[in-house]
Amino acid sequence: MNITKEQIDELNAVVKVAISKEDYQEKVDTILKDYRKQANIPGFRKGQVPMGLIKKQYGKAVLVDEVNKLLQDNLNKYLTEEKLDVLGNPLPKQQEDFDWESDNLDFEFELGLAPSFDVKLKTKKAVTQYKIVADKKMIDEQVERIQKQYGxxxxxxxxxxxxxxxxxxxxxxxxxxxxxxxxxxxxxxxxxxxxxxxxxxxxxxxxxxxxxxxxxxxxxxxxxxxxxxxxxxxxxxxxxxxxxxxxxPAALDQELFDKLFGKDNVKTEKELRERIKDDSETQFEQQSDQKLLNDITERLIDETKFNLPSEFLKKWIQISGEKMLSEDEASEEFEKSEKGLRYQLIEGKIIQENELQVQLEELKEFAKGFIKSQMAQYGHLDPKEEELENIATRVLGNQDEVKRLSEQLMSQKLLTLYKEKSNLKVKEVNYEDFVKEAYS
CATH class of the missing domain: 3.10.50.30 (Transcription elongation factor, GreA/GreB, C-terminal domain)
Known part of the structure; x- marks a missing residue:
């Protein structure tokens, strides 16, 4: 077997795979012999069917199957060894009048290559990092809401x-x-x-x-x-x-404070207001962080310029789904997914260049923190470490959960990196103004 690459341009290449008879014949013969042993064909005893008849009935199907396995295994190995960063999957080039009877079989595959580009975390234009504060009006409203709820x-x-x-x-x-x-x-x-x-x-x-x-x-x-x-x-x-x-309304007394926060954790109205402020701003931080992550993502996509093998990707989209798409449908799907693909490439480069990794132990600790916060919502405020460990182990036994939590943890790592290295301007606002500015 011989595999060569022809570079068409910076983003497109063709891989040629030449397969000779000796690459597959031994395996094909072995499979056909097994077929002969098991074949039940009227007029012949089991195991005594002429090999010529077996080859006539099953030969081509076995040949095609084995050659496709060879192609897949060796093409993947070649891409890995050559360190070719491809987008989508290799697309076989259509060959009219392909002769499966030939001793030498030649195949060609189109490749869409990932572009080469640089990512600058310190963007030209600063991104706003909102610091949302709980102002007096909000705290007053929250105190009133609590009094009303428990009244x-x-x-x-x-x-x-x-x-x-x-x-x-x-x-x-x-x-x-x-x-x-x-x-x-x-x-x-x-x-x-x-x-x-x-x-x-x-x-x-x-x-x-x-x-x-x-x-x-x-x-x-x-x-x-x-x-x-x-x-x-x-x-x-x-x-x-x-x-x-x-x-x-309920009186702002110790009985109410104990209902809300546990015995003697809050003792005065002043402490109640401080607790409301701290809790609110902690929740706001999650919202402002998500806004920051979204805004930096948009800015990086906007400022990181590179080309994509668009025509290849449209072809790949056209044939890779459950049903074949028309050219217009494939173009439309490409336009919808282009921004997401660009950020996948940008994010991948950032992760690689900054050596960001998700280790098993830190993923387990992250899962424990997530589980602990979930339990707190149902009033279980102080779970034992053994309990958290057991639940986390069960959760991480589910591959879908591992993927979801890994993505969340990596987003957290990226956000930390962005806060350290991106071009940010901090703006302090109350929640009402944040909603107006962020989502208007």
Missing amino acids: KLVSKTEVGKSDEVTGTFTNEAEEIENKTTIELSKIKAKKALDALVGKKAGESVTLKTKGLFKEDYLLSSSLGIAKEKAEKLNIEVTFTVEEINERQ
């Missing part, structure tokens, strides 16, 4: 502006009949609020759905209809009051 309901006979009202929304034409509880503080329409205030159990009001609530999602849940339907809805509905309650 008690006091029954009332007449609706007030800040009460919670349970009742049923109806509209016969739209087949709406849904019992729900609404907070009057979340009503946006002044006419609707005025209509509800002063009502008693058993009384009804007519309300317009358009602009009824401060938050759009509340309309679908209150009426018991799909979000898509609620978005377009502009009708009148009847709301019949059934129950009226005032939620009296």
